[in-house]
Amino acid sequence: MEKMSAEDRAYREIIQLILSGQFKPGDFLLEVDLAPRLDMSRTPVSRALGRLVAEGFLNKMPKKGCYIPFPSPEDAEQIFFARMAVEGQAAASAALKATDQEIRKLKRILRTDQEAVAKGSKEIFAQINEQFHLGIARASRNVYLEKWVINSFWRSNIYIFYFDGFYKAPVREEIPPQRTPSQHLAILKAIEERNPEEASLQMREHIRNTYELLLLGR
Amino acid sequence: MEKMSAEDRAYREIIQLILSGQFKPGDFLLEVDLAPRLDMSRTPVSRALGRLVAEGFLNKMPKKGCYIPFPSPEDAEQIFFARMAVEGQAAASAALKATDQEIRKLKRILRTDQEAVAKGSKEIFAQINEQFHLGIARASRNVYLEKWVINSFWRSNIYIFYFDGFYKAPVREEIPPQRTPSQHLAILKAIEERNPEEASLQMREHIRNTYELLLLGR
DNA sequence: CCCTCCGTTGATGTATCCATGAATGATGCA
DNA sequence: TGCATCATTCATGGATACATCAACGGAGGG
Numbered sequence: 001m002e003k004m005s006a007e008d009r010a011y012r013e014i015i016q017l018i019l020s021g022q023f024k025p026g027d028f029l030l031e032v033d034l035a036p037r038l039d040m041s042r043t044p045v046s047r048a049l050g051r052l053v054a055e056g057f058l059n060k061m062p063k064k065g066c067y068i069p070f071p072s073p074e075d076a077e078q079i080f081f082a083r084m085a086v087e088g089q090a091a092a093s094a095a096l097k098a099t100d101q102e103i104r105k106l107k108r109i110l111r112t113d114q115e116a117v118a119k120g121s122k123e124i125f126a127q128i129n130e131q132f133h134l135g136i137a138r139a140s141r142n143v144y145l146e147k148w149v150i151n152s153f154w155r156s157n158i159y160i161f162y163f164d165g166f167y168k169a170p171v172r173e174e175i176p177p178q179r180t181p182s183q184h185l186a187i188l189k190a191i192e193e194r195n196p197e198e199a200s201l202q203m204r205e206h207i208r209n210t211y212e213l214l215l216l217g218r
Numbered sequence: 219m220e221k222m223s224a225e226d227r228a229y230r231e232i233i234q235l236i237l238s239g240q241f242k243p244g245d246f247l248l249e250v251d252l253a254p255r256l257d258m259s260r261t262p263v264s265r266a267l268g269r270l271v272a273e274g275f276l277n278k279m280p281k282k283g284c285y286i287p288f289p290s291p292e293d294a295e296q297i298f299f300a301r302m303a304v305e306g307q308a309a310a311s312a313a314l315k316a317t318d319q320e321i322r323k324l325k326r327i328l329r330t331d332q333e334a335v336a337k338g339s340k341e342i343f344a345q346i347n348e349q350f351h352l353g354i355a356r357a358s359r360n361v362y363l364e365k366w367v368i369n370s371f372w373r374s375n376i377y378i379f380y381f382d383g384f385y386k387a388p389v390r391e392e393i394p395p396q397r398t399p400s401q402h403l404a405i406l407k408a409i410e411e412r413n414p415e416e417a418s419l420q421m422r423e424h425i426r427n428t429y430e431l432l433l434l435g436r
Numbered sequence: 437c438c439c440t441c442c443g444t445t446g447a448t449g450t451a452t453c454c455a456t457g458a459a460t461g462a463t464g465c466a
Numbered sequence: 467t468g469c470a471t472c473a474t475t476c477a478t479g480g481a482t483a484c485a486t487c488a489a490c491g492g493a494g495g496g
Contacts, residue, residue, distance in 0.1 A: 005280065006480070032447065041481045046448080047268055054272040056365060062223065063448055063487055075361075082362035085307035086300075093299065143293075144274065144300035144373075148366055155362075223449070250477070259451045264478080281457055281478055 006040045010048035013038055015057075018068065019157065028065045029058065055151045071159055073215065079156050080211040084204045086148045087133065091187060091203035092196035093140035102139045106188050109135060110181070126160075132184055136191070136203075159214060179209060224258045228266035231256055233275075236286065237375065246283045247276065273369050275376075289377055291433065297374050298429040302422045304366045305351065309405060309421035310414035311358035320357045324406050327353060328399070344378075350402055354409070354421075377432060397427060 014034065017023065029049060035042045049066045052058045058066045069075070094102075109131050112124070130153065137149035183206040190199035232252065235241065247267060253260045267284045270276045276284040287293065312320075327349050330342070348371065355367035401424040408417035 028447090030447070042448090043480050043482090047265065047479095050265055050268060051272045054269045056362065061488095064489090065447065078360045078362055081307070081311065082304075082360060082366070085303050085363065086366075089300070089303035142296045142300060144296055144370060145303065147274065148300070148304075152362060225449080246477090248477070260478090261450050261452090265449095282459090283477065 006044035007047045007051075010034070010038055010040065010044045011051055014045075014048055014052065015154070018057075019154075023068055025068045025070045025158070028067045030065055057151065057155055068158070076156075076159050076211070076215055079152055079159070080207060083149075083152045083156060084207045086145055086152060087137070087207060088200040088204040090137045090140040090142065090145045090149050091191065092200040093142055093145065094136045095191045095194055095196040095199040097141040098136075098139035098191055102135070103188070103192055106132065106135050106139070106191075110184055110188060129180070136187070139191075180206070183209065224262035225265045225269075228252070228256055228258065228262045229269055232263075232266055232270065233372070236275075237372075241286055243286045243288045243376075246285045248283055274373055275369070286376070294374075294377050294429070294433055297370055297377070298425060301367075301370045301374060302425045304363055304370060305355070305425060306418040306422040308355045308358040308360065308363045308367050309409065310418040311360055311363065312354045313409045313412055313414040313417040315359040316354075316357035316409055320353070321406070321410055324350065324353050324357075324409075328402055328406060347398070354405070357409075398424070401427065 014029065018029075023029065031042045031045050031049065034045045034049075038045060049058065049060075053060045053066055059069045060066045098106075109128055112128050133153055134146075134150060137146040140146060183202065187199060187202045187206060190196075190202050232247065236247075241247065249260045249263050249267065252267075253263045256263060267276065267278075271278045271284055277287045278284045316324075327346055330346055351371055352364075352368060355364040358364060401420065405417060405420045405424060408414075408420050
C-alpha cells in the first residue's frame with residue numbers, strides 16, 4: 001500500500017487508534033488534535049471522520065465533533081441482532097458461492113484458531129476471529145453484505161473491548177472462547193457441504209452465543 | 219428544515235437529481251459542475267458525494283470522480299439478495315416491536331396504496347411503496363437495520379428506474395403492481411399478529427417477487 | 437447570593453488556492 | 467502512415483484562511 005491517499009491513511013489510522021484503546025466511549029475525536037498527530041491537514045482527517053460517521057462507527061454532533069458512541073444494552077442488542085441478519089445471510093451465500101480455495105483458506109485460519117485458544121493468546125484470537133468472519137463475508141460474493149458485515153463487526157468490537165468495563169465488572173476478563181472454535185468449525189463444515197440453511201443457522205447461533213456471553217453474565 | 223448545513227443540502231439535492239433522472243448510469247457527478255448548480259463551494263459538495271459513496275449509492279474512481287454505477291445482473295442479484303436479508307429481519311423485528319400507532323400508520327399507507335394502483339398512478343405508487351418499506355424499517359427499532367434498509371432500498375431504486383431501459387426493452391413500462399399490494403397486506407398482517415417468522419417470510423417473498431419481476435421477464 | 441448577559445475560546449463548517457494526476461490530443465520522428 | 471512522447475487540460479486531493487456557532491466563564495445588576 002505504497003500509494004494511498006491521505007484520507008485513506010487517516011481512515012485506517014483512526015480505526016487503529018480506537019481499536020487500540022486510546023479513546024473511550026464518549027471521547028471526542030477532534031480534527032485539530034488528530035491532524036498534527038497523523039501529520040496531515042484537517043481536510044483528510046475531517047473526511048475520514050465523515051466516512052466513519054456514515055458507516056455508523058462514530059456518532060456526530062453538528063458543530064461539536066465526532067465521538068465514540070456510548071455502549072448501551074439496547075444498542076448492543078441492535079447491533080448483534082443486525083449482525084445475525086447480515087452474517088447469517090453472508091454465510092448462506094458463501095455456502096453457495098465460495099471457491100474451494102477460499103474454503104481451504106478458511107480452514108487454515110481455523111487451525112491457527114485452535115492454536116491461539118490453546119495458547120490463550122487473546123490478541124491472536126481476536127485477529128483470527130476477524131479474519132474468519134470477514135473471510136466468509138468476502139466469500140459471499142456480495143459487496144453489500146460484505147460491507148455491512150465489516151461495519152457491524154467493527155462496531156460490535158467496540159462492545160467486546162469496552163462494554164463490560166463500563167457496565168459490569170471493573171476489570172475485564174478475556175472472552176471465554178470455549179465454544180467459539182467448535183462453532184467456527186460447524187459453520188465452515190456447513191459451507192463446505194454447500195448447505196446454505198445450515199450455514200446460516202450455525203452463524204446466527206454463533207453470533208447469538210457471542211452476544212449472550214458478552215452481556216448476560218458469563 | 220430551516221437550519222441545515224450546506225453539506226446536508228448538497229446530499230439531499232444530489233439524491234433528488236439522481237432520482238429525477240437527470241443522470242444515467244456511468245455519468246460522472248462532477249464537483250465542479252454541482253457546486254455552482256447548488257450555489258455553494260466544492261467543499262460541501264465533495265463531502266456529500268463522499269457520503270453517497272460510503273453508503274454505496276455511487277462508485278468512485280480515485281482522482282477521477284464519482285459516478286452512477288452501471289447496472290448489471292450480478293449487482294442486481296446482490297442488492298436484492300442483501301435487501302431480502304435486512305428487510306426480512308427488519309420485518310421480523312417490527313413484528314415484535316412496532317407500536318399500535320405505527321401499525322395503524324402502515325395501514326393508512328396501504329389504503330392509499332390500493333387507490334394508487336387503482337388509478338394507475340406510478341408516481342404515487344412509488345412514494346407509497348417507499349413509505350411502507352421504510353416505515354417497517356423504522357418500526358424495527360433497530361438503527362442499523364433501518365440504515366441498511368434505507369440504503370439498499372434507494373440503491374435498488376436505481377434499478378427500478380434504469381435497469382430495463384438499458385438492458386431490455388427500449389421503452390419502459392410501469393412495474394406491474396398486481397401482486398404487490400396483496401403482498402404488502404400479508405406482511406402487515408403478520409406484523410399485526412406479532413408473528414415475526416411469518417413477517418420475515420412474507421417480506422423476503424415480496425422482495426424476491428419484485429426482483430424477478432424486474433429482471434427475469436415479466 | 438444568584439441569575440443574566442455578553443465576550444472569549446475553541447471547535448467545526450465553508451471557501452479558496454495550490455498540488456497532483458489522469459486523459460487527451462498535438463507534434464515530431466521513423 | 468503509424469506510433470511514441472510530451473504539453474495541455476481539467477478534474478480531484480489537500481492545505482490554509484476565514485466564518486460560524488456552541489460552550490464556558492466572568493462581570494454586573496437584581
